[in-house]
Amino acid sequence: MDYIKRRLITLNQNNIVNVNILLTSDIHGAVYPIHYQNNEKAELGLAKVATQIAQERANNDHVLVIDNGDFIQGTPFTYYYAKYMRNEENPMSIIANHIGYDAAIIGNHEFNYGMDVLNKAVAYANMPYLAANIMNKQTKKPYFGKPYIIKHIHPDIKIAVLGVTTHYIPNWEQPHHIKDLLFENALEATRQWVTYIHEQEQPHVLIVAYHGGFECDLQTGEPTEILTGENQGYAMCQEIEGIDILLTGHQHRYIAHEKVNSVTVLQTGSNGRSLGKVHVTLIKKQNQWMIKECYSELLPIEGIPADRAVLSLVSAYEQQTQEWLDKPIGTIAGDMLIHDAMETRLRDCAFIEFINKVQTDVTGANISCTSLFHNESSGFPNEITMRDIVSNYIYPNTLKVVRVTGKDIKEALELTAEYFSLDPDGNIIVNPAYIEPKPQHYHYDMWEGISYILNISKPVGERVVSLQYEEAPLHLDQEYDVVMNNYRASGGGNYVMFQNKPIIKDIQIDISELIANYILERKTIKATTNYNWKVVK
Structure with missing residues (x-):
């Protein structure tokens, strides 16, 4: 048995x-x-x-x-x-x-x-x-x-x-x-x-x-x-x-x-x-x-x-x-830290303005847009190392200058405004679609070279309530050269208005490297904010 x-x-x-x-x-x-x-x-x-x-x-x-x-x-x-x-x-x-x-x-x-x-x-x-x-x-x-x-x-x-x-x-x-x-x-x-x-x-x-x-x-x-x-x-x-x-x-x-x-x-x-x-x-x-x-x-x-x-x-x-990351790059005069990711996306701040400034300086474009890629970004301390740069600019992006119309810019701003919604109490919050099923904070852009106001209490598609270029209303049928990263220039993030537009300049150097070079050349960077945009309700 x-x-x-x-x-x-x-x-x-x-x-x-x-x-x-x-x-x-x-x-x-x-x-x-x-x-x-x-x-x-x-x-x-x-x-x-x-x-x-x-x-x-x-x-x-x-x-x-x-x-x-x-x-x-x-x-x-x-x-x-x-x-x-x-x-x-x-x-x-x-x-x-x-x-x-x-x-x-x-x-x-x-x-x-x-x-x-x-x-x-x-x-x-x-x-x-x-x-x-x-x-x-x-x-x-x-x-x-x-x-x-x-x-x-x-x-x-x-x-x-x-x-x-x-x-x-x-x-x-x-x-x-x-x-x-x-x-x-x-x-x-x-x-x-x-x-x-x-x-x-x-x-x-x-x-x-x-x-x-x-x-x-x-x-x-x-x-x-x-x-x-x-x-x-x-x-x-x-x-x-x-x-x-x-x-x-x-x-x-x-x-x-x-x-x-x-x-x-x-x-x-x-x-x-x-x-x-x-x-x-x-x-x-x-x-x-x-x-x-x-x-x-x-x-x-x-x-x-x-x-x-x-x-x-x-x-x-x-x-x-690690040795490369600890390499000193330069100093910041003023405050270029990110104290709150949500606040950074609601009104202009020195860190975002600086990234846009680098992009316009490198390319010669007058208008620029960039993102705060993730909520853990800390911005730049007073003493900057390569660690600070690559921790904030985490993608190996390059720059492209794209020729678009004013209408394209307005449509892009309307799309970026969809990042926000209002809670039952009327407070501005992140649209849940940008959090689940995958965080997509990098699809929200902040611009320099134009002035604008986004009103989140307005219906989607009608949130750009003010849009100016050189202190005058932006002309929707006029062409403008805008510098952005290669991901956005290709239409990434459903920014289809940028797809197949003329590429005026293509800078084949990683943006993190461009940022490091910009600081190395100047040694000391002054933190500035011109408050050219804001989000309201």
Whole structure:
């Protein structure tokens, strides 16, 4: 009887297999568990995630590890490498190889440092980079090689991983960075490849790893954003048969324990604040493997120690980054600190005026616009270092001077005014659409070279109640040259009025570098505010 019982247990064990898919996404170059603006400890970073991944591998037999994009860009650590150490191996690839990813997906920010940096990162990585809808313009084949991979588990279980990337990249990225590429519609490419994979490979589990997010509420299907096509996750679940798991990213949302049209979905936030996990149980019935159970969860990394081997592998990169960050640049005479992010967006302040001043000085344009990118921006202290600059201007943007009409400027201001709404008590608040599902503070612009008033009590589209240029009403049919970052000039943030407008000047130097050069040349900068704009109710 004991022999029969043991044999039945063995048979049952052989007929059930558990597979765990681990997901990182939107790491954005965060390796060390610190905030670079002050080096204070932070509960984030790939070094902590690496410890969690190692623990999962130790506790489970079948583990796949996937990165879902926006991996190599986003911190001073990666910026310094791309600017000053690019002849060395990419530190993010070194870490990825140490962790042992099974696959990685191309994200939109992978292109920010140019194709040389990206191609080198891909070439050095041990795992394949998947992007089925990013095509070589010449060959019309996937630029990064494999559109999907097949992983064999136990040993007759086949798991397919298809990689796709938001096709909206040409609306954001500098054209010369992507001149050899074509971006096919992610939804249509996914539809075609899912069909192909099922026909040719007949996998037991099909995973779509999509560097994109959800355009609709997961429960109601109601649109949660302007349907530009940037995010198509909901449509993928609803319209494409044969997807078992949809891994998402791009939006920096935390999504787990959810299904959309029976598809298990997952999204892990950003900067390595959590590790995503999908648990799949397969059972063998009538000699055929089938999914018995599939669910997603988020594993927090709070309290998890950093992997010392990861930190050691890239310590030389980090040391040089820290030395560069502490390099003195100049001094500020007066107050250029950000005391309150909301107040900064309600009325002109010295920090925003200074950024616009740099942009107009560099380009010779009379009108400029810029953003306060995130609510953690602290502005500039009296003694400025590179750390202060890159902590406030966090994107590797460049400048473009765009020729637009007065009508375009007014439409842009009406769009930027949508950032605000009124609460039931009549107080000005941030429009919830700019906070959920993803914070988008960088879509609110503040202008110099014109004078304007936005009245938030007015209906949307009628909030620009005063608009002047050189102390006279701005002429809607007249043309003006405006300097803005390359993201906005391409129409990023739904500023379609700037798309396809004449580019009068294109400055191919990172704005953070332009700011540093401006201060270095002058040594001391006086904080000034001319109060040329304000927001009222």
